[in-house]
Amino acid sequence: MVQYYYWNTVRIIKKGGFDVDHLVPIRTVDDIFPKYRDTPIGRLLQYHNLQSPLDSYEHAEVVIGMCMDNRKHLRIPDNFAYVLRTGGGNLRYSEFKISYAIAVGGVKAIALIGHDKCGMVNLMARKDKFVQGLVDRAGWDKERAEEHFMHFAPMFEIDNEIEFVISEAKRLRSRYPKILVVPMFYGIDDKLLYLINE
Template sequence: MCNLIKVSDESEVFYKYKNTPVEKLLKYHNFGYTVEKPSKAEILVGMCMDNRNQLRIPNNFAYILRTGGGNMRSIEFKISYAIAMGGVKCVALIGHNNCGMTNLVSKKKKFIEGMVNNAGWSEKQAEEHFMSFAPIFEIENEIEFLVSETKRLREKYPKILIAPLFYSVEDHFLYLLENDKDMF
């Protein structure tokens, strides 16, 4: 398991993130720093679509991709687009605790009922949909998934700085992963 480091002081930012958009992200979100409006995006943020996760950053600072569990596998072209066309050289992957994409099997019945009642689907349609997609989007453990997704994207985009961060839904702070200090 990976220990989390709450970034409550600038001195806690890892050296590899100093003077990068990752450090700026931590300063904006955790410390409430404000600056003049950035002229263009400096970072791409990939994070969960969970409505409890709200970043405190200035407009124009980041491209933000939100998907269940922060799973970037199905939207890699959008990451590539931000790199190629937007010129970003840095990606922050943000996982969080109590993610709804963990233990999807336990949510199957409620999912089916929700699709029947809210979307007008038949039970059969809803079950087939769940069974087709739940295995693709399931994350077993938020931190382990964040670490593996970071590793995968670092291999795919070797010239891009990719930082795994963790959002606590209790205190709304961004944390660093201790093993990322020396990871890769």
């Protein structure tokens, strides 16, 4: 059974052993884990959560992978980050872009940002709405729309927001062992970033 908890207005789905204890609110610089404080991750948290003055950057320092959800917006300086937005923040099909940002852009960190109320959770339950939407709005026939959904939904569906972002961080750490990869969480209601206590 899925249980819902409300903490600082962030809805957390307790499933697979993850609960509110895994989210660390960032209200002061001291709340940022010491290993992240003097890194692009620490600066991201200071810009967004703590409203630190926006510095000037000529080159990006971080890749930010986050969901395409339109309810999420980050407060960061221009040129600070390469931002990749995909369904659920799933970067499995964006690795060439990440590699480019590291090899050519020189970034040293990746921030993976999951969020609550994600549309990629239980995606299969939205099949009929998805298919009908393509029929009504895009002019597709129903069979083509169903095939499209069934081909791509398994690639993008996630079971739990926190579990997914942690597993994606582990996967990317193995791919890019010299790069700092940090799973994070965005609260849709309070618009704040949280660190995840893995």
